[in-house]
Amino acid sequence: MTNQAATSSGIMSRVGNFFFRFRNGLFPFIFLVLALIVRPAWFLGHEKLDLFVTGIGIVLALAGGLVRILTIGLVYIRRGGKDYKVFAKDLVTDGIYAHVRNPMYLGNLLIAAGICLMYGSPWLYAGVFPFFLLVYISIVAEEERFLASKFGDGYVDYCRAVPRFWPNLRGVLGTFGNYEFNWKRVIKKEYGTTCALLAAVYVITVWKYSYLHGMSPGQLLRPVMVAPLLVLLVVYLSAIFLKKSRRI
Numbered sequence: 001m002t003n004q005a006a007t008s009s010g011i012m013s014r015v016g017n018f019f020f021r022f023r024n025g026l027f028p029f030i031f032l033v034l035a036l037i038v039r040p041a042w043f044l045g046h047e048k049l050d051l052f053v054t055g056i057g058i059v060l061a062l063a064g065g066l067v068r069i070l071t072i073g074l075v076y077i078r079r080g081g082k083d084y085k086v087f088a089k090d091l092v093t094d095g096i097y098a099h100v101r102n103p104m105y106l107g108n109l110l111i112a113a114g115i116c117l118m119y120g121s122p123w124l125y126a127g128v129f130p131f132f133l134l135v136y137i138s139i140v141a142e143e144e145r146f147l148a149s150k151f152g153d154g155y156v157d158y159c160r161a162v163p164r165f166w167p168n169l170r171g172v173l174g175t176f177g178n179y180e181f182n183w184k185r186v187i188k189k190e191y192g193t194t195c196a197l198l199a200a201v202y203v204i205t206v207w208k209y210s211y212l213h214g215m216s217p218g219q220l221l222r223p224v225m226v227a228p229l230l231v232l233l234v235v236y237l238s239a240i241f242l243k244k245s246r247r248i
Helices: 002-038 047-074 104-118 122-151 151-160 172-178 183-212 223-245
Strands: none
Touching: 002 047, 002 104, 002 122, 002 183, 047 104, 047 183, 104 122, 104 183, 122 151
16 A cells, blocks of 8 residues: 555544544534525426425435335344444344445435435535535445454455445345344334434425425414324334333
8 A cells, every 4th residue: 555545544544433423413413504504495496396306305315214224124233333433343244234335324325315305405415415425435434444454354355245335236135035124123223213314304395395485384383284293203202112111
């Protein structure tokens, strides 16, 4: 490795460690700040085109949530870090990890892309999604450095066989057939993210079109508009109860 490559690798490693430490709060913080300072818009200024693009955004965001659920439900990997740094006890190559090395980050990127498309503001296209792409590329670079140093040739062979982000769907049906899907683990580990995603998709859609069509705050607070959020709140609190009472 040349000095320049080593320097670049070191910088990426430090950036990856920084983002890894704050990754859980980064997503909601960025989008909350943007919601306060950036207003939604029609996609490229076209109302009819915006409906189509917003639909694509919703599909992408929900697909990202589904990828996360499938990953956790099939083979869960404990790679949450240790002392705010990248850490992994075992090298997991089964389940969704047999088709893509970073399925959770892939899910997060799909969610980010979907929300950016839904919101419609060019600020999100030009700045937010590229920012999150940089975040996850840097985190993955640091994780790959750590895993290669810990698991050696086994991890190198895994990298050669399995793509980093773009999933290889060959044999995916067999993967689903070989594992029993663990719904209890999904509820326990993913209830917060799933409820937050569904709430975000709903709130962004309602807020965007109410703002662009000039709806009043009173119209937004009608029972029929608030009801879906109340349902999600009940689901969220139920999941907390099941988890705390050790029923799952």
